[in-house]
Amino acid sequence: MHSTRETVYTHDELDALLAPRSIAILGASNRAGSFGERTLRNLRARFDGPCYLINPQYTALGEDKCYPDVSALPEVPDCVVIAVPREKVRDLVAQCVAAKVPGVLIFASGYAETDLPERLEDQHALAALVGGTRTRLVGPNCIGFANYAKNVCLSFSEFPACTPGPGAIGIASQSGALAMAIAQGACAGTPVSHALACGNMVDVDVADYVTYLAGEPECKAIVCILEGHERPDRMAQAAGAARAAGKPLIVHKLGRTAKGHHAAWRHTASEAGSYEDWQALFERSGAILVEQFDRVMEVASFFAKAPTAKGRGAAILSTSGGACLIAAETAGAPGVDLPQAVDPAHARVLAEAIPAFGYPLNPYDTTAQVISDPGSFAACAGALMADDAYDTVVMPQIQAYDAATPRTATLDALAGRFGKIACNVWLTQWMGGPGYAEAAASPHVALFRSMDACFWTLARWQERQRRLDSEAELKNAGD
Amino acid sequence: MHSTRETVYTHDELDALLAPRSIAILGASNRAGSFGERTLRNLRARFDGPCYLINPQYTALGEDKCYPDVSALPEVPDCVVIAVPREKVRDLVAQCVAAKVPGVLIFASGYAETDLPERLEDQHALAALVGGTRTRLVGPNCIGFANYAKNVCLSFSEFPACTPGPGAIGIASQSGALAMAIAQGACAGTPVSHALACGNMVDVDVADYVTYLAGEPECKAIVCILEGHERPDRMAQAAGAARAAGKPLIVHKLGRTAKGHHAAWRHTASEAGSYEDWQALFERSGAILVEQFDRVMEVASFFAKAPTAKGRGAAILSTSGGACLIAAETAGAPGVDLPQAVDPAHARVLAEAIPAFGYPLNPYDTTAQVISDPGSFAACAGALMADDAYDTVVMPQIQAYDAATPRTATLDALAGRFGKIACNVWLTQWMGGPGYAEAAASPHVALFRSMDACFWTLARWQERQRRLDSEAELKNAGD
Numbered sequence: 001m002h003s004t005r006e007t008v009y010t011h012d013e014l015d016a017l018l019a020p021r022s023i024a025i026l027g028a029s030n031r032a033g034s035f036g037e038r039t040l041r042n043l044r045a046r047f048d049g050p051c052y053l054i055n056p057q058y059t060a061l062g063e064d065k066c067y068p069d070v071s072a073l074p075e076v077p078d079c080v081v082i083a084v085p086r087e088k089v090r091d092l093v094a095q096c097v098a099a100k101v102p103g104v105l106i107f108a109s110g111y112a113e114t115d116l117p118e119r120l121e122d123q124h125a126l127a128a129l130v131g132g133t134r135t136r137l138v139g140p141n142c143i144g145f146a147n148y149a150k151n152v153c154l155s156f157s158e159f160p161a162c163t164p165g166p167g168a169i170g171i172a173s174q175s176g177a178l179a180m181a182i183a184q185g186a187c188a189g190t191p192v193s194h195a196l197a198c199g200n201m202v203d204v205d206v207a208d209y210v211t212y213l214a215g216e217p218e219c220k221a222i223v224c225i226l227e228g229h230e231r232p233d234r235m236a237q238a239a240g241a242a243r244a245a246g247k248p249l250i251v252h253k254l255g256r257t258a259k260g261h262h263a264a265w266r267h268t269a270s271e272a273g274s275y276e277d278w279q280a281l282f283e284r285s286g287a288i289l290v291e292q293f294d295r296v297m298e299v300a301s302f303f304a305k306a307p308t309a310k311g312r313g314a315a316i317l318s319t320s321g322g323a324c325l326i327a328a329e330t331a332g333a334p335g336v337d338l339p340q341a342v343d344p345a346h347a348r349v350l351a352e353a354i355p356a357f358g359y360p361l362n363p364y365d366t367t368a369q370v371i372s373d374p375g376s377f378a379a380c381a382g383a384l385m386a387d388d389a390y391d392t393v394v395m396p397q398i399q400a401y402d403a404a405t406p407r408t409a410t411l412d413a414l415a416g417r418f419g420k421i422a423c424n425v426w427l428t429q430w431m432g433g434p435g436y437a438e439a440a441a442s443p444h445v446a447l448f449r450s451m452d453a454c455f456w457t458l459a460r461w462q463e464r465q466r467r468l469d470s471e472a473e474l475k476n477a478g479d
Numbered sequence: 480m481h482s483t484r485e486t487v488y489t490h491d492e493l494d495a496l497l498a499p500r501s502i503a504i505l506g507a508s509n510r511a512g513s514f515g516e517r518t519l520r521n522l523r524a525r526f527d528g529p530c531y532l533i534n535p536q537y538t539a540l541g542e543d544k545c546y547p548d549v550s551a552l553p554e555v556p557d558c559v560v561i562a563v564p565r566e567k568v569r570d571l572v573a574q575c576v577a578a579k580v581p582g583v584l585i586f587a588s589g590y591a592e593t594d595l596p597e598r599l600e601d602q603h604a605l606a607a608l609v610g611g612t613r614t615r616l617v618g619p620n621c622i623g624f625a626n627y628a629k630n631v632c633l634s635f636s637e638f639p640a641c642t643p644g645p646g647a648i649g650i651a652s653q654s655g656a657l658a659m660a661i662a663q664g665a666c667a668g669t670p671v672s673h674a675l676a677c678g679n680m681v682d683v684d685v686a687d688y689v690t691y692l693a694g695e696p697e698c699k700a701i702v703c704i705l706e707g708h709e710r711p712d713r714m715a716q717a718a719g720a721a722r723a724a725g726k727p728l729i730v731h732k733l734g735r736t737a738k739g740h741h742a743a744w745r746h747t748a749s750e751a752g753s754y755e756d757w758q759a760l761f762e763r764s765g766a767i768l769v770e771q772f773d774r775v776m777e778v779a780s781f782f783a784k785a786p787t788a789k790g791r792g793a794a795i796l797s798t799s800g801g802a803c804l805i806a807a808e809t810a811g812a813p814g815v816d817l818p819q820a821v822d823p824a825h826a827r828v829l830a831e832a833i834p835a836f837g838y839p840l841n842p843y844d845t846t847a848q849v850i851s852d853p854g855s856f857a858a859c860a861g862a863l864m865a866d867d868a869y870d871t872v873v874m875p876q877i878q879a880y881d882a883a884t885p886r887t888a889t890l891d892a893l894a895g896r897f898g899k900i901a902c903n904v905w906l907t908q909w910m911g912g913p914g915y916a917e918a919a920a921s922p923h924v925a926l927f928r929s930m931d932a933c934f935w936t937l938a939r940w941q942e943r944q945r946r947l948d949s950e951a952e953l954k955n956a957g958d
Binding site (some may be wrong): 116177368429436 | 662
């Protein structure tokens with residue numbers, strides 16, 4: 001079904017496609033709601049390079065010149081978006097290949113995912129057209145992609161507005177909807193650098209996307225939403241590229257069960273493969289498999305922001321004894337240590353700042369007095385961040401209110417100063433309330449919506465570092 | 480430590496305390512940020528009954544008369560809030576008891592939770608003062624409570640603004656912070672009727688609160704956040720009261736582990752008890768134990784909205800094949816069936832409304848075409864809600880945008896019409912984005928932030944109904 005080439009495309013082979021300096025829309029239109037109209041609107045919201053409109057029915061669309069076909073353009077565009085119905089797609093792809101267009105994107109659905117033999121033929125024909133040429137093809141059955149680092153958004157669907165801040169995640173997904181679901185986290189603060197969907201993958205596939213993201217400096221951790229792949233070895237190559245670039249790869253694999261297997265086939269015409277085989281492959285590659293979709297973004301965002309783990313424990317700092325309790329008992333299952341501060345000077349600061357009805361040991365319960373005395377929170381957070389017992393400070397957010405937001409800023413500044421990371425666990429059920437987006441956007445604070453997800457991730461972080469360290473040791477010993 | 484009486488207080492015994500028609504604040508003040516000032520401000524934001532200010536230092540505060548003590552008031556208030564430092568609390572409680580005040584609330588901390596023997600004595604003294612009298616006491620070490628059904632909010636902390644809509648949850652919690660964390664869900668749409676915190680529980684405790692909520696018509700499901708209780712039999716009585724009232728009881732028990740056990744002691748001076756014992760107790764009582772704190776509110780809100788389960792399956796209706804996949808493979812683990820529609824007329828509607836590149840069987844993938852043709856979504860949802868194969872329709876929300884919100888309204892209206900419930904699984908990571916609060920507030924739509932939580936809850940729903948049905952059968956057989 002998918003392309004069967006041996007190796008993934010390199011970053012450079014995909015750069016014209018995914019970071020085009022000039023773009024043409026085939027099937028350009030100003031009919032409101034049409035794929036052509038929506039694509040142009042989404043593109044122009046960000047992109048300021050040349051954007052050519054192609055539609056043989058018009059000579060102009062509004063004030064823009066409209067060309068009859070690709071060969072009539074004043075230059076060969078880096079990327080051509082084919083926003084026309086399926087029936088017309090094949091000929092247009094042939095024209096793009098003839099014109100040596102480096103990148104082509106096809107939106108149209110109705111190929112292999114329908115189970116109709118003639119549609120499968122259609123899809124094979126597309127693969128045959130670009131195979132062995134310099135034209136790279138994304139789709140069909142694809143909503144497109146956003147490269148926020150280059151202000152390019154090629155989709156009929158409205159991708160979230162986003163500027164890749166520090167600690168941005170890049171998303172590579174077969175499913176466009178699921179790429180979008182994660183990318184929309186940007187609207188609530190999470191930095192996102194790329195959201196790349198590949199649909200039916202007749203040429204460029206999700207492994208190529210991961211490889212591309214490994215080479216993109218704005219992307220600090222890679223999310224891969226995988227349904228299936230006929231060439232697991234190419235996925236292993238992609239995971240290797242991520243590792244070589246020092247970028248954590250967070251994988252959510254759909255189709256774990258027989259039911260899921262069948263649905264994956266219907267969706268992007270993917271053979272899901274045995275989940276155990278995929279698990280083993282990603283484990284060997286050092287990737288982080290996340291089984292709950294709702295946890296993927298926050299795990300990835302943590303890894304995009306996190307420094308090197310040093311094998312130390314976590315401090316819990318809370319204004320609530322109840323939250324301390326939840327944190328303390330959640331830490332144990334994935335095996336995260338909650339040691340006491342090692343430096344007596346730090347322990348003294350904590351003992352002085354925390355009232356008698358609080359708790360001056362880990363988990364540190366400052367009580368709600370920090371609301372009236374913000375300095376005491378800063379003193380505690382400073383002592384914990386400075387202490388050698390800790391790689392991170394976990395702060396449960398039990399209430400969302402404007403005046404609580406500076407505590408996140410305090411943690412962010414301290415974590416940055418000491419080369420650590422803080423975790424804000426958003427226990428308040430006011431999702432998106434005051435301080436939520438600020439925490440999600442902070443370069444040195446990771447936002448989690450559950451204590452389980454936070455400590456699970458901290459355990460993976462330490463585990464990943466131990467693995468990298470022991471591999472480095474082996475390598476040094478071999479040198 | 481806690482009160483050792485045999486039986487829980489009845490709803491009527493607590494009504495003056497928790498639904499007071501007149502209130503006095505002991506330690507009233509206009510010093511910004513003081514407990515007295517904040518309490519008055521929070522109370523006046525909602526309450527329009529008589530509110531007396533007591534502080535021997537003043538004769539007036541602004542335009543309000545200020546009384547020297549409780550005995551000087553023109554009437555015995557239903558509830559007195561003691562907003563003064565610990566040292567002065569004992570004498571004031573004695574005055575309230577002497578004045579036959581039905582309800583007293585103490586904010587001050589620094590009692591048994593400190594581990595100091597003299598503070599434990601202080602706490603015992605409070606218990607002794609009210610024991611056997613008609614004065615019911617909440618606290619100490621307590622942030623207070625909000626009874627939204629009666630527009631009463633007695634707290635120095637700002638409880639969320641909330642009007643209890645249809646399908647509201649009531650919260651009974653030892654921890655004030657955790658009560659607040661859940662109650663803040665109201666700011667993002669979830670209907671909440673009461674948020675009751677009890678702190679150190681020298682008299683009125685969390686079991687009494689649950690019993691009270693069982694008798695409150697605005698509360699449709701009860702959340703209980705439990706650290707520990709020396710009288711588990713009283714918790715069993717409370718669970719029995721909830722069951723007799725036909726109200727689902729959702730329990731989150733802190734202190735599951737040895738670490739948690741210790742922290743619970745430090746927090747509200749509670750013996751946590753063995754988790755297994757508590758598990759067995761709640762299982763016998765038909766309560767629903769939720770281990771993840773972040774899941775408590777959404778489980779409770781589902782049960783507050785859900786009609787009687789009929790042992791039928793779930794239909795999945797999505798615009799995304801990827802989301803169908805996630806749903807299909809998540810349903811299996813907790814054992815939720817995904818049958819096909821039984822009525823051929825419904826199956827025909829679905830086959831006609833879903834395009835060839837979608838999937839006209841459960842999980843139903845309408846594809847994104849419903850974006851341009853909203854009627855096709857309504858047709859599919861209508862056929863599924865009407866079909867006898869289903870108790871519920873699950874709709875993954877993969878993108879938040881204004882134009883998607885009407886789909887939730889369509890599901891809500893249909894679920895109401897057919898006496899069913901719909902589930903909106905908020906897969907988009909835009910927490911609090913367009914449509915989030917609307918879904919949370921809908922009377923016949925339950926909002927979940929993860930597919931796991933949704934199907935876990937659906938399985939508990941069917942299980943609870945089977946149990947109720949078989950108990951009813953046994954009872955009928957015995958009659």
